[in-house]
Amino acid sequence: MTALPTKSQHKPAAAVAGVSAAALSDEDIPLYEARRQIYPQSVHGRFRQIKWIVLAVTLGIYYLLPFIRWDRGPDAPSQAVLIDFPNRRFYFFFLEIWPQEFYYVAGLLILAALILFLMNAVAGRVWCGYLCPQTVWTDLYMAVERMIEGDRRERMRADAAPWSMEKFAHKTLKHSVWLLIAWWTGGAWVLYFADAPTLVVQLATFQAPAVAYMSIAVLTFTTYTLAGHMREQVCTYMCPWPRIQAALTDEYALNVTYLYDRGEPRGSVKKAAVLREKGLPAGDCIDCDQCVAVCPTGVDIRKGLQLPCIQCGLCIDACNTVMQKVGRPGNLITYDSEASLEARLAGKPFVQRIVRPRTILYAGLIVLVSGLMLTALLGRATEGVAAIHDRNPLFVRLSDGALRNAYTLRLTNKKLEERSFILSIEGVPGGQLEVIGDNADGLVVGPDQTREIRVLVTTHDKLAPSASLPLTFRLRDKASGLTAAVTDHFIGP
Template identity: 65%
Template sequence: MNKPFKAADLDYDEDGPLYAARKKVYPQSVSGTFRRIKWGLMAFCLGVYYFLPFVRWNRGLGAPSQAVLIDFPNRRFYFFFIELWPQEVYYFTGLLIIAAVALFLMNAIGGRIWCGYLCPQTVWTDLFYAVERLVEGDRRERMKKDAAAAKWTARRFGEIVLKHTLWLMIAWWTGGAWVLYFDDAPTLVKQLATFQAPFAAYLWIGILTASTYLLAGHMREQVCTYMCPWPRIQAALTDEWALNVTYRYDRGEKRTSVKKAAELRAKGEAVGDCVDCYQCVAVCPTGIDIRNGPQLECIQCGLCIDACDAVMTRIGRPKRLIGYDNDINIHRREAGKPPIYRIIRPRTVIYAAVIAAVGAIMLYALLTRSLLDVNVLHDRNPVAVKLSDGAIRNAYTVRLLNKRGFDRVIAIDVEGPAGGTIHIVGVDSVTPDRPMIVIPRDQTAELRVLVTAPAESNPEKSIPVKFHVTDIGLGEAASTTDNFVSP
């Protein structure tokens, strides 16, 4: 008979930790190609984020003059010359599809390019690291100061206060810039400064200030390692041809010091180019050793490439001991074959084609979209009424949308029951058989419309009825179809 399982039967150390404690990472500053790329992209991304709300765009009298604006009260999204209404949410769906497939394409070409160069967590963490180095010094200085934490001095206290003050200022500016996308930026800045802004603005500034300060200032690489789902997802989407930051062990092994390597080469013995200097580890923002192969924590920012290139230059060895590569080329070089790179392959072609197709569809829809629209909703109770003279009347709620920046005179026609007439409740038109109304600029008008079929031409069953609306001045038209119901 099997003995019942008891937790006490397990052999484990009750005093042992349940998880590994975090080891603080002290990335060292580095210069080189990839570091310059990161600086440039960081400056561009932060510049767009912080200053775009202040860019003006003239849309005419009475229209918002902010180039990019999410106008919740009026339910509009403005992006330079583009104005989107809630009914056009499919444009945002297209943008999400393009963004997702672009992420897949970047992964298929160069691994976690997004993580290393464009991810907000990477960009803001880079900025916070730059502030930390400016105030406290580079890697060795920071490590010494943290090791001597018990020896507090006025200078050390001042450095810590200054660092966190600058971090909080950046975080506050980040939260403040975010809310500027939802209201006129100069006006909201004045309201914030005079404490007259809506409570929601202060609330979201506080939330984003706290999240930026915690994520970029304190959690840092922990976000990439434990919180972000993309490292797990991209591992399932990659293939053997994707270029990742790779230690070329075919050239680097076996490792030894510079002096020892020179002695071994003088004796004609094989020795690798890696001199075990650990510079690739020192500059890594997640603190890993790239020489241990692919790792979940690696964001593939390329800083280890710059650090290794600098060492190779100093010792007179070829650069790119670490570089964007894959295992296929490593094995080819071991076999004496030249490396090959397949950027264009079925996977990348399909991704690029999907991006191009969705982009083309969105562009076509944007260029050909009507700035006059009509929607119709049939009354449900009652669906039809028979009048005393035998005529049949159906009632509809008609919503007209004027997406232009000026008032428009709109004529409404109905095509359906023979001899049918149309009447708009509460509107007296000079042409009763073809009612005309004025729709203010950039607004909607909701009308109650009655369609009546005379007794001599009553339909015996439900028939389609088409509503036509026409701009008298421009000739622009739109239409929609519903049903005319018999009792």
């Protein structure tokens, strides 16, 4: 973790060597501390187990989802989740989203933000600690690192030792596995944009589009760099969420908290026992620093809530293991709220409030947005029509005195079967409809397609003084009777 100390907090090396700090000028004191390498130690416990489960589930979904099949009928893609850019479609199991229905994607993004706000209001940065892609892939990279180079002490000893064949072999193997994971991460991403089995064969035979190889290369580089090398720097400096969530949290949110009222004053087991025998205060914390050793961002949770802390709960597992060994009660570090800690210090009873105005508001908004999206989805039309009036000229006066307007119509058929439509007009007295090159009573649109047609509307009747009438084009499915309509204007002199 890279700290950002002030000048007064930073202790110059010269002062350590015996040189008076007063003799140093401001120019001699660096403003930034160089990054120190973090060697997280392995830990076992409830929260570590939860993180392993989340890692397995999320990575399993990410890597395997493109290969799940979904039958949509003939001439339709059979991939369950597919972003089909050439045909401008997004398929998600039984859903098919068209470009003009992007509001569904916007709704999902709003829903995701609200869920994130609710998670923060209930349990702080639980997203960062368990579900964030940076956390998940970093956990995977750390697991590979431990398997190859050993745990914390072995890695620290190996890094401090001079280079040898064994050290070179371990480093080479580790980075090779990291690159392999990064490569497959990028490869899995591009599979969401084309038929996965087909693209895998094309990639293996070097027949895939160049953009696929470029995308894989970029994602391989970013995954390898962010999860393998930058790690906690991403959470501390690159990610905006720690700063945003600080403005959204309150005193009732559960966060990983060191119970300093119970842990202080710190001391060894023997020292604490002597103090207790004398009736003097003695804390449960034995200052073993295991909470710091297991932290993936190098945070000392005993200093309070800090921006680099991702609330993963690994320090809880480490502390509980130590407390069990020394015969003290567990949960010296636990998920607790600031309000609970203040009430305990004041000797007042406290009941944790998960349900409160903030969480009710977020939950209510989630229900509202979900309801609106579900209503729109259930009432979704499978046919549509859009009209564009010719702008030059706006109208034409025929030799017999009739007025004519021209339009371009786009008919939409969202079903996976061919359909025949009837086109009619409303709103123009004596209006006559003509479809250029086709019959208005039998407009055929292919399955899951749109069709553009040219339409002429003519009338011999005189227009109202406004010289503009609202005109409605109505499209009706011959088989089902379902209709769609669009309103434009019929313009005259």
